[in-house]
Amino acid sequence: xxxxxxLTEAGIIIINDKYEVLxxxxxxxxxxxxxxxxxKRGIIAANIKEFLLSQSDLLSDSSEVNDQSLLTILHNxxxxxxxxxxxxxxxxxxxxxxxxxxxxxxxxxxxFLQEFSIEYSKQQIRDVxxxxxxxxxxxxxSLDELDKAINILMARINEWYGLHFPELxxxxxxxxxxxxxxxxxxxxxxxxxxxxxxxxxxxKKLDAxxxxxxxxxxxxxxxxxxxxxxxxxxxxxxxxxxRDKVLNYINNLMNNIAPNLSAIAGPTVGARLIAKSGGLMKxxxxxxxxxxxxxxxxxxxxxxxxxxRPPKHGIIFQHDMVxxxxxxxxxxxxxxxxxxxxxxxxxxxxxxxxxxDIENSLDERYREIxxxxxxxxxxxxxxxxxxxxxxxxxxxxxxxxxx
Amino acid sequence: MKNDxxxxxxxxxxxxxxxxxxxxxxxxxxxxxxxxxxxKSSTHEFRIWDPYRSKLAACIINGMKNIPFTSxxxxxxxxxxxxxxxxxxxxxxGKDGLLFCVEISSRVxxxxxxxxxxxxxxxxxxxxxxxxxDSYTSIFRNIDSVYCDISQPDQTDIAISNCxxxxxxxxxxxxxxxxxxxxxxxxxxxxxxxxxxKLESSGFDIDQMIDLHPFDKDHAxxxxxxx
Numbered sequence: 001x002x003x004x005x006x007l008t009e010a011g012i013i014i015i016n017d018k019y020e021v022l023x024x025x026x027x028x029x030x031x032x033x034x035x036x037x038x039x040k041r042g043i044i045a046a047n048i049k050e051f052l053l054s055q056s057d058l059l060s061d062s063s064e065v066n067d068q069s070l071l072t073i074l075h076n077x078x079x080x081x082x083x084x085x086x087x088x089x090x091x092x093x094x095x096x097x098x099x100x101x102x103x104x105x106x107x108x109x110x111x112f113l114q115e116f117s118i119e120y121s122k123q124q125i126r127d128v129x130x131x132x133x134x135x136x137x138x139x140x141x142s143l144d145e146l147d148k149a150i151n152i153l154m155a156r157i158n159e160w161y162g163l164h165f166p167e168l169x170x171x172x173x174x175x176x177x178x179x180x181x182x183x184x185x186x187x188x189x190x191x192x193x194x195x196x197x198x199x200x201x202x203x204k205k206l207d208a209x210x211x212x213x214x215x216x217x218x219x220x221x222x223x224x225x226x227x228x229x230x231x232x233x234x235x236x237x238x239x240x241x242x243r244d245k246v247l248n249y250i251n252n253l254m255n256n257i258a259p260n261l262s263a264i265a266g267p268t269v270g271a272r273l274i275a276k277s278g279g280l281m282k283x284x285x286x287x288x289x290x291x292x293x294x295x296x297x298x299x300x301x302x303x304x305x306x307x308x309r310p311p312k313h314g315i316i317f318q319h320d321m322v323x324x325x326x327x328x329x330x331x332x333x334x335x336x337x338x339x340x341x342x343x344x345x346x347x348x349x350x351x352x353x354x355x356x357d358i359e360n361s362l363d364e365r366y367r368e369i370x371x372x373x374x375x376x377x378x379x380x381x382x383x384x385x386x387x388x389x390x391x392x393x394x395x396x397x398x399x400x401x402x403x
Numbered sequence: 404m405k406n407d408x409x410x411x412x413x414x415x416x417x418x419x420x421x422x423x424x425x426x427x428x429x430x431x432x433x434x435x436x437x438x439x440x441x442x443k444s445s446t447h448e449f450r451i452w453d454p455y456r457s458k459l460a461a462c463i464i465n466g467m468k469n470i471p472f473t474s475x476x477x478x479x480x481x482x483x484x485x486x487x488x489x490x491x492x493x494x495x496x497g498k499d500g501l502l503f504c505v506e507i508s509s510r511v512x513x514x515x516x517x518x519x520x521x522x523x524x525x526x527x528x529x530x531x532x533x534x535x536x537d538s539y540t541s542i543f544r545n546i547d548s549v550y551c552d553i554s555q556p557d558q559t560d561i562a563i564s565n566c567x568x569x570x571x572x573x574x575x576x577x578x579x580x581x582x583x584x585x586x587x588x589x590x591x592x593x594x595x596x597x598x599x600x601k602l603e604s605s606g607f608d609i610d611q612m613i614d615l616h617p618f619d620k621d622h623a624x625x626x627x628x629x630x
Contacts, residue, residue, distance in 0.1 A: 129509070
């Protein structure tokens, strides 16, 4: 009868079909975790290889192995034998540990395994946390949060400085210039040309600023108020700088890790897709129909539940190609964009080289849609509305019957 | 409802500010896992068990009887998450018991190990996908019961395959049914029925099915015995 080979955390055990230990190899105490995890990854240490090769008389055709990667290792060591993968009944492990001399009592096994599993889990967490797409996820999330924070604070300062000088907002449309102005902490009643020398305002602009400063509807303000507004404004200017750095960082990282995805979807939209799906590998495994509506879950599940019209696009709406197109083309463009994103993500995840073909074929299809569907199809809306009404009715009926 | 005989070992009703609350005897006195209130009685310290955070507590409050977890039992816990419920199960099984906790997400496993496992020597953490039984750490003791709380459409199948591998006939499975994870378009009740039929046709007898309302929406807990 065939023997069984068992990989455990403490070492490798060979038993016969009566569950008697024939041979065992204890991993070197202290390095069990590295030896075990290497074996699990298909890498074999010299000691273990020696042990496995020395047991040729015990390891014959149709021997059973309890681990897939050890099975592969064995097939490489013994190319002429045919081993079989089979899990081992857990209740037999305890006596085997004792028989092979690895441990003497359950107490010992318990302590060893608890320590082992904590360390092994920590190592697994370390491996996963070191992945570069996690950096992308945190990066894009901080970008979105920075944007949110900057917008909120900008609106607040507009309001606050607007109490004193409301006309300025319309004079300085560029928010960078506006907040630089506010950060100077100037009282509008005493602005001089010298105060504004760091700006390159035209004569006309300067005149407009001075005249509206004199005739402003704003109230008076003291220097304490001005200084706090100026500090807040400086803070915003800094945050905008930080935001640009984060954006730059994401662009670089995306071009390195997912060159095809960045080319098709753009670095930020690509990064948001990675963040939403939980990683590049996970994105690569999604069907394009899912990618198309990632980020529109609320609308999608509403549609599945009630039979209302499904969403055409989720995150990919932010892509120029989609949101700058006429409404009636967006669904088609979103569909073809999502399919190319799916292909690009798969190339990035599994091959890692840059492919130009996808970009070209997307452009081709984009132009085709623009030409073929230049104007909206008449009555089409009516038709889909009817279709969905019918779907909704059948769903309601189904629900009535099932409950 | 408040019948002490139906409670598992180390679980009791404790009076806090005039209200009876479910609590477990703290296995690590002085240690509060997720900010729960610690209440000292004359002999023991108790950790209040919040039914809004733990589905097992919710099902006990909603009347689940004869929970198979006792002092000293060995449990395979699938989907340990950050360890709210496992910490209370660890209180229940005590020093002779053992919990094998499987969790797939390394992010929540990080919190689980830091906040729960490092204080409790009766938990063995396993970061693995519960689909792949062979990636588990050696489970060297006979498993007495399986608790499964996984948000996957095929959660029942995962529970069944784990039971087939580790449970013997007559042992119990506690399965949390998350109807929203299985199918959002069907009514929760029809999903509970569907999953119970699946269990029955896979060699289980259903003992009880408890809806977790009002503590969790669209969730139920099923206790089943393997034939």
